Amino acid sequence: MNLELESLGDAEGALAVFDPATGSEIGRATTYSEDDVSSIITLADAAGQEWAQRTAKDRAAILSKWFALTKQHTEELARLVTAESGKPMAESRGEVAYGASFIEWFAEEGKRAYGETVPTFAAGKRVMTIKQPVGTCAAITPWNFPVAMITRKVAPALAAGCAIVVKPAEATPFSALALERLAHEAGVPRELFRVVPTTDPAELGTLFCTHPRIRKLSFTGSTAVGKTLMRQTSDNVLRLSLELGGNAPFIVFDDADLDAAVEGAMASKYRNAGQTCVCANRILVQDGVHDAFVEKLKTRVEALKIGAGCEEGTTLGPLINSAGRDKVARLVDQALSAGAKPVTGATTSDAGEGFYEATILTGVTSDMAIASEEIFGPVAPVIRFSTEDEAIRIANDTPYGLAAYFYARDVGRVFRVMEGLEYGMVAANDGILSTEVAPFGGIKQSGMGREGSSHGLDEYLELKYCLVGGI
Numbered sequence: 001m002n003l004e005l006e007s008l009g010d011a012e013g014a015l016a017v018f019d020p021a022t023g024s025e026i027g028r029a030t031t032y033s034e035d036d037v038s039s040i041i042t043l044a045d046a047a048g049q050e051w052a053q054r055t056a057k058d059r060a061a062i063l064s065k066w067f068a069l070t071k072q073h074t075e076e077l078a079r080l081v082t083a084e085s086g087k088p089m090a091e092s093r094g095e096v097a098y099g100a101s102f103i104e105w106f107a108e109e110g111k112r113a114y115g116e117t118v119p120t121f122a123a124g125k126r127v128m129t130i131k132q133p134v135g136t137c138a139a140i141t142p143w144n145f146p147v148a149m150i151t152r153k154v155a156p157a158l159a160a161g162c163a164i165v166v167k168p169a170e171a172t173p174f175s176a177l178a179l180e181r182l183a184h185e186a187g188v189p190r191e192l193f194r195v196v197p198t199t200d201p202a203e204l205g206t207l208f209c210t211h212p213r214i215r216k217l218s219f220t221g222s223t224a225v226g227k228t229l230m231r232q233t234s235d236n237v238l239r240l241s242l243e244l245g246g247n248a249p250f251i252v253f254d255d256a257d258l259d260a261a262v263e264g265a266m267a268s269k270y271r272n273a274g275q276t277c278v279c280a281n282r283i284l285v286q287d288g289v290h291d292a293f294v295e296k297l298k299t300r301v302e303a304l305k306i307g308a309g310c311e312e313g314t315t316l317g318p319l320i321n322s323a324g325r326d327k328v329a330r331l332v333d334q335a336l337s338a339g340a341k342p343v344t345g346a347t348t349s350d351a352g353e354g355f356y357e358a359t360i361l362t363g364v365t366s367d368m369a370i371a372s373e374e375i376f377g378p379v380a381p382v383i384r385f386s387t388e389d390e391a392i393r394i395a396n397d398t399p400y401g402l403a404a405y406f407y408a409r410d411v412g413r414v415f416r417v418m419e420g421l422e423y424g425m426v427a428a429n430d431g432i433l434s435t436e437v438a439p440f441g442g443i444k445q446s447g448m449g450r451e452g453s454s455h456g457l458d459e460y461l462e463l464k465y466c467l468v469g470g471i
């Protein structure tokens with residue numbers, strides 16, 4: 001199975017793809033017009049009718065082969081992820097394993113789309129429910145996890161009995177095309193799962209929202225685009241899953257294990273150079289441990305190795321593009337102008353155009369833009385607080401509600417803070433919460449619906465109430 005970039009690309013393709021570390025073009029991808037995709041959706045819908053008639057066990061057997069092939073081709077997939085997203089190879093290998101875990105998980109979950117029988121309300125009648133595939137799905141995915149954000153949607157869709165057409169991010173089409181190739185090799189019918197790169201995401205997004213055969217849209221990306229799609233899906237009342245932006249608080253209380261909190265902050269903040277939706281976006285530290293925590297964090301941050309993702313040993317890669325880097329620089333400069341202090345970093349890097357040094361700022365206040373905007377970069381803004389109630393108030397003072405983290409050892413505090421934080425996902429004494437077995441998703445303007453876990457399958461199923469009378 002050839003998954004080399006050249007075999008996935010098209011020298012005449014309209015979509016140019018670039019290496020974030022150097023800015024150089026690494027390949028070109030074939031793109032699909034609105035008419036092309038409309039026809040692809042119609043073919044997918046027909047393939048979906050047949051796929052839905054197969055047993056969950058038959059679908060599971062094919063998904064299991066896709067899982068095995070994805071694991072077998074980890075190195076090639078990781079090279080593609082690093083080439084087009086820039087993340088360090090070690091993280092890319094981890095992403096492939098994480099992405100594959102959704103295929104493995106939903107191969108099994110698809111067999112558990114259980115209905116129910118309900119004690120009847122009247123003689124001669126029987127009440128039951130069944131779960132059926134929602135129909136043909138569309139998905140739109142971001143660049144920061146070009147493997148995992150695809151499988152986190154495609155695996156449950158296929159397991160539930162649905163066809164799915166995916167538009168990957170313009171920056172990262174090759175990882176998606178490789179996954180498509182592996183799925184077809186595993187036995188997923190060619191028309192059932194298609195990846196359709198484009199240079200006009202808005203045009204394809206509108207088609208996905210308005211095509212008569214599309215019954216469901218699953219979107220992962222920014223809150224701004226999510227709101228656009230929410231409006232566009234209203235005419236056809238599509239089923240909608242939205243995995244949007246975040247502004248994660250990372251709270252360190254006086255009773256925290258400081259060394260554990262530093263490790264958790266490193267894992268949460270600097271993974272993928274801070275370009276994940278669940279990265280710590282604000283670090284709140286209680287007065288009693290503020291200086292000790294900052295000093296310990298500084299030591300670990302300054303040990304990060306900045307460089308191209310393809311260089312073994314790199315632990316901090318480039319940002320996705322110059323716009324991403326400029327946004328980070330703008331937020332840091334604004335914070336410094338407003339009184340924040342640089343502990344380390346706070347500058348672009350001589351490692352190359354797309355790089356920004358790992359940064360810690362202290363003296364940050366909630367009114368600064370860096371505390372309310374999603375940074376999407378390797379910058380830790382530290383906000384000092386005095387009381388537990390103040391920490392929860394600051395943490396909740398955002399339109400976002402995706403992930404939140406805190407470190408404390410008092411059991412009463414753990415329960416009070418866990419219950420008081422207004423987020424879809426809360427981790428106590430850990431900096432990484434993402435796993436296929438748990439429901440991933442946000443509240444407020446971080447989205448709706450859940451991915452992974454047993455809940456993730458329901459996003460691609462309809463619950464039907466069946467009444468049988470005349471008994």
Ligand SMILES: NC(=O)c1ccc[n+]([C@@H]2O[C@H](COP(=O)([O-])OP(=O)(O)OC[C@H]3O[C@@H](n4cnc5c(N)ncnc54)[C@H](O)[C@@H]3O)[C@@H](O)[C@H]2O)c1
Nearest residue numbers: 141142143168169201202205221222225243244245246277
């Ligand atoms: N909640 C999650 O699970 C999750 C996961 C990853 C990324 N994100 C969020 O995604 C953002 C970063 O990713 P990004 O820069 O790719 O986001 P983005 O919203 O700019 O793009 C996401 C996808 O939407 C497409 N798109 C852009 N404009 C569109 C339009 N008008 N209509 C239809 N599609 C359109 C893009 O081509 C891309 O495929 C961050 O906000 C991050 O928090 C969230």
Ligand SMILES: O=C[C@H](O)CS(=O)(=O)O
Nearest residue numbers: 144145275276277278434
């Ligand atoms: O960026 C968003 C991803 O969902 C992050 S994670 O890999 O799922 O934690």
